[in-house]
Amino acid sequence: MIVKVHRNLNALPGVKIWSVSPISGPNHGRVVAHATGVRMSQCRFVISRPGQLRVREKGVRSVFAWIVGQLEGIDIHNLRYPDATIEAMPAVGETTPQQQIVFHSFNQDDFETVSGLVVTSAREVVAAPDGRCMATISISQ
DSSP states (O other): OEEEEEEOTTSOTTOOOEEEEESSSTTTTSOOEEEEEEEEEEEEEEEOHHHHHHHHHHTOOOOOEEEEEEEEEEEEEEESOTTOOOOOBOOSOSOOOSEEEEOOTTTOSSOEETTOOBOSEEEEEEEOTTSOEEEEOOTTO
8 A cells, every 4th residue: 555654743742653644545645544653665755845835934834745655564553544444564674774864844845864865765764653764765866
């Protein structure tokens, strides 16, 4: 299943939760699960430029950036819709991608590695329980 994943903006302070939405099927576009960890493959990092502009003009957080990829694992915190066809699968495996990816909505235009390399895609992404986004990327992007 191909999903869209973003950091949940309404989680309690200190709680790191990821929101998961399928991009096709009966629940496409709806957040069907909140997860403490998500593993995806064949990923794209997406930013809605109009959404980004709106957030910066108003100074209010909103979801306008996410990761799209093939769901490989998910540690479900809660399912929002009982009919959602999403099953728990371990998200954090024996290996973790090595590049941390960051995005700060008010002062960054793109997803980047901590060293400043712009990232638009990744072979694998782990949205980790500690709130970090770790990726296996090709440096020649």
